[in-house]
Amino acid sequence: MAISENVRPTSNSGADHSISVIVVNYNAGPLLAECIGSVFGQCDEVIVVDNASSDGSLLLLEEGLANKPPLQVVRNEKNLGFAAACNIGVSHASSSHLLFLNPDCLLDPGAASKLLEALQSDAQVGMVGGRLVNPDGTEQGGGRRAIPTPWRSLVRALGLSCFAQRWPTLFFDFHLHKQPLPEQPIEVEAISGACMLVPKSIMEKIGLWDEGYFLHCEDLDWCIRLTRANKKILFVPDAKIMHYKGVCSHDRPIFVEWHKHKGMVRFYRKFFQNEYPGALMWLIVGGVWLRFTLIAAYVGVRDANRFLRSARG
Numbered sequence: 001m002a003i004s005e006n007v008r009p010t011s012n013s014g015a016d017h018s019i020s021v022i023v024v025n026y027n028a029g030p031l032l033a034e035c036i037g038s039v040f041g042q043c044d045e046v047i048v049v050d051n052a053s054s055d056g057s058l059l060l061l062e063e064g065l066a067n068k069p070p071l072q073v074v075r076n077e078k079n080l081g082f083a084a085a086c087n088i089g090v091s092h093a094s095s096s097h098l099l100f101l102n103p104d105c106l107l108d109p110g111a112a113s114k115l116l117e118a119l120q121s122d123a124q125v126g127m128v129g130g131r132l133v134n135p136d137g138t139e140q141g142g143g144r145r146a147i148p149t150p151w152r153s154l155v156r157a158l159g160l161s162c163f164a165q166r167w168p169t170l171f172f173d174f175h176l177h178k179q180p181l182p183e184q185p186i187e188v189e190a191i192s193g194a195c196m197l198v199p200k201s202i203m204e205k206i207g208l209w210d211e212g213y214f215l216h217c218e219d220l221d222w223c224i225r226l227t228r229a230n231k232k233i234l235f236v237p238d239a240k241i242m243h244y245k246g247v248c249s250h251d252r253p254i255f256v257e258w259h260k261h262k263g264m265v266r267f268y269r270k271f272f273q274n275e276y277p278g279a280l281m282w283l284i285v286g287g288v289w290l291r292f293t294l295i296a297a298y299v300g301v302r303d304a305n306r307f308l309r310s311a312r313g
Helices: 031-039 057-064 082-092 111-119 150-157 200-206 218-228 253-272 278-312
Strands: 002-005 019-025 045-051 072-076 097-101 105-107 125-133 186-188 195-199 232-243
Touching: 019 031, 019 082, 019 111, 031 045, 031 057, 031 097, 031 105, 045 057, 045 082, 057 072, 072 082, 082 097, 082 218, 097 111, 111 125, 111 195, 111 232, 125 200, 125 218, 150 253, 150 278, 195 200, 200 218, 218 232, 218 253, 253 278
Parallel strands: 019 045, 019 097, 045 072, 125 232
Antiparallel strands: 002 072, 097 195, 105 232, 125 195, 186 232
16 A cells, blocks of 8 residues: 655646656665755656655655655555556656656756657657766666577676677677767667656556566566567667666665566566577576575675674674
């Protein structure tokens, strides 16, 4: 059950250029207030959907934005996951465009207008995303990428992308951020759910976020559904977003990795089940869970060593 508060939509929210920013929060700490502060003046409406945070981030938001315009806050009584919370945000939005933004992201001034301009540049464009950068200014992976098919994921996991120069089609790396930064918006297969701008009307074509995903891969699901509906996805290089990646998940790494790998399996089965022989698909799924087991074991050993060192100290 969700509880909504401070609902005061703006008067121009129905205009063609209007933007509702939807932020799903889970223990983002002080970054939540910084995120929301960065979007004021760039949008018409801000909606924060909180997944039962326990870190006081909503209180920090209220204190940090005491003199800012009002926003909508929807409090979920439990953590419903990212996709479900995004859909709740959609149900509260009154603008013609929706900007999904992670709470650990800070929009550069003018970034939203650059995204909107790219989105409206062609009727076939159905989704745009900006350039996600690290605090040191380097571009992050994920902001522009190809769909990570099971084969592409295997190539990346085994480090076979080093052969891409000789056999680019076979050993293609789906992360594109190491390629030269384009001067203009370019079409890509996928962008990151950390920053996605879509027209609200796109829901009529591709539907809402798939709530079968709890965390991770739901953005890829949305991207592939959009391209299969003959819509374009653009990466907008001059719309810069600072992304403090992993702020909401650093304290529960195994929980996050579990849902990440579970999402990968759902994504592969949903879109590639009929493109790979059954035995190969089972091998791929087994590889996904083997990877999770190795990561969980590594995290367990690392945390145990940290505990022992602190106990001795």
